[in-house]
Amino acid sequence: MSGLFKHDFCGQLRGSLGRPRASCVLALAAGCFALAVIYAFPPEVTRWYPKCPFHYLTGLNCPGCGSLRALHALTHGRVVEALGCNPFLVVCLPLVAAGAVVRFLSGLVRNRSVELRLPEKLSLGLVVGVIVFFVARNVPAYPFTLLSP
Amino acid sequence: MRCPYCRDEIKAGAQYACPACQTPHHRECWDQNGGCTVWGCAQAPGDGEKITIGAEGHAAGEAGLARSGSAPPPPPPPGARTGAQYHIDRSGNRMGPYSLEEARHFFAQGLLLPSDLAWTEGMTDWLPLTEVLSSGRRVPPLLPPAPSQVVAGPVGIAGVGPGNRPKTYMLEAILVTLFCCLPFGIPAIVFASQVDSKYNAGDYQGAQNASNSAKTWYHVSLIVGFIVIVIWIIAAAAGS
Numbered sequence: 001m002s003g004l005f006k007h008d009f010c011g012q013l014r015g016s017l018g019r020p021r022a023s024c025v026l027a028l029a030a031g032c033f034a035l036a037v038i039y040a041f042p043p044e045v046t047r048w049y050p051k052c053p054f055h056y057l058t059g060l061n062c063p064g065c066g067s068l069r070a071l072h073a074l075t076h077g078r079v080v081e082a083l084g085c086n087p088f089l090v091v092c093l094p095l096v097a098a099g100a101v102v103r104f105l106s107g108l109v110r111n112r113s114v115e116l117r118l119p120e121k122l123s124l125g126l127v128v129g130v131i132v133f134f135v136a137r138n139v140p141a142y143p144f145t146l147l148s149p
Numbered sequence: 150m151r152c153p154y155c156r157d158e159i160k161a162g163a164q165y166a167c168p169a170c171q172t173p174h175h176r177e178c179w180d181q182n183g184g185c186t187v188w189g190c191a192q193a194p195g196d197g198e199k200i201t202i203g204a205e206g207h208a209a210g211e212a213g214l215a216r217s218g219s220a221p222p223p224p225p226p227p228g229a230r231t232g233a234q235y236h237i238d239r240s241g242n243r244m245g246p247y248s249l250e251e252a253r254h255f256f257a258q259g260l261l262l263p264s265d266l267a268w269t270e271g272m273t274d275w276l277p278l279t280e281v282l283s284s285g286r287r288v289p290p291l292l293p294p295a296p297s298q299v300v301a302g303p304v305g306i307a308g309v310g311p312g313n314r315p316k317t318y319m320l321e322a323i324l325v326t327l328f329c330c331l332p333f334g335i336p337a338i339v340f341a342s343q344v345d346s347k348y349n350a351g352d353y354q355g356a357q358n359a360s361n362s363a364k365t366w367y368h369v370s371l372i373v374g375f376i377v378i379v380i381w382i383i384a385a386a387a388g389s
Contacts, residue, residue: 050381054331063335067327089327099320115316120349123319123342130326130338 024107031100039075043068061137063088063130066149085149088133092126153186154178166244167192168260192260238266238275253282315360317344321367329374337366 043049054062066085073082074090082090099116106114118126137147152159152175164173167185169192178186183194234246239262246269247255255261256278266275267282319341326334340363348356 048382048385050378053377053381062332064327064329064331086327092323092327096320096323103320115320117314117317117345118319118342120342120346123317123345126319126323127339127342130335134332134335 020107020113021111024104024113028104035071035075038068038071041072043072061134061148063134063137065137069149084146087147088130091129152178154182168244168247168255171242171244233269233271235267235269235281237261237278238268239264249282252278256282314348315344315357316364317341317360318363318367322363325367325370325374329370329377331370331373331377333366333370333373337363337370340366 041049049068052062052065054060055065064086067089070082070085070089073079073085074093079090095118102116103113106112133147136144139145150159150164150173151157153172154174155178157175159173159175163175165176165179166173167179167187167190170185170187170190172185172187172190174182174186184190185192185194187193232248232250235249235252236246237244237252244261244265245252252261252267256263261278263277263279265278267278268275269281318337322334322337322341326338340359343359344356344363347353347359
């Protein structure tokens with residue numbers, strides 16, 4: 001079967017020449033630009049930052065609420081504050097960073113974006129975690145209010 | 150496309166491609182001609198090897214006339230056409246289909262290469278020709294992948310099967326849940342987690358479906374989030 005895998009790779013390479021490399025460099029540039037903006041402008045006082053539409057419409061906290069504030073705190077090194085704004089983001093950050101690095105390097109070096117595959121248990125944990133997080137942070141009782149900004 | 154022998158249209162599925170020059174023929178025309186109609190092709194018959202047709206009078210004699218000296222390799226006997234039809238793929242070029250007998254015959258002549266891939270109905274995946282010729286083993290039927298399809302970078306747009314996992318889109322799903330601030334990212338994460346678990350359980354079609362669903366929800370999240378951001382920025386600019 002090794003011959004088949006080699007054949008597949010070459011076929012993909014021919015079909016995608018140039019695109020993964022260009023798109024991963026573009027993604028890196030966009031990511032850096034976004035981080036720079038978040039570092040420079042604090043979300044609380046900057047008026048043109050988009051606010052969460054879900055929160056605006058329903059008053060509830062979606063799993064993404066506080067992510068901008070959390071990122072801003074992280075870029076300034078304040079991890080505890082970031083945890084207070086959006087703990088899900090802080091917990092997922094190493095995973096996201098690892099996945100992004102793998103994609104970027106494979107796209108650059110091998111001209112083919114490789115996905116970092118999580119073990120099944122971790123994926124399942126992520127699904128359960130995000131749903132539990134979504135529900136828990138909307139509970140108005142004490143310990144759960146820590147999950148929201 | 151037209152058969153170069155009788156000039157009629159070749160219906161899909163009725164074509165027989167010359168193993169040397171890949172020109173499609175009708176199988177019956179190939180048999181009548183005794184080989185390839187293309188002038189100078191290695192599979193074209195020499196003088197005297199053609200089967201005469203009688204009243205129809207196709208001028209098939211031109212094919213062998215001007216060639217001198219070298220004897221072309223004999224085409225496989227007509228009886229060898231029967232049996233399972235094997236498609237051949239060489240770096241995206243499709244050849245055949247040929248029966249196992251014919252494929253063996255062409256392989257012996259060097260027209261088919263050991264690196265060529267073969268597939269017949271019932272096989273899970275393309276296999277190197279040498280494996281197919283030696284074992285002729287069949288595996289439980291699943292959808293055949295198509296290694297000659299052009300893929301745009303990520304694994305998984307080509308046919309899914311062993312050795313070809315669909316993309317999970319997990320990274321995209323997480324990012325979109327965190328930043329597009331809408332609950333549409335959650336179904337994306339759910340489907341993304343299903344891709345690998347289904348794939349490992351052998352449910353290749355289910356894994357591909359989960360991958361497609363994850364991609365769809367990720368796109369929905371992205372597009373709606375983008376629209377909302379644009380509306381917000383416009384509203385903020387207008388209100389100030």
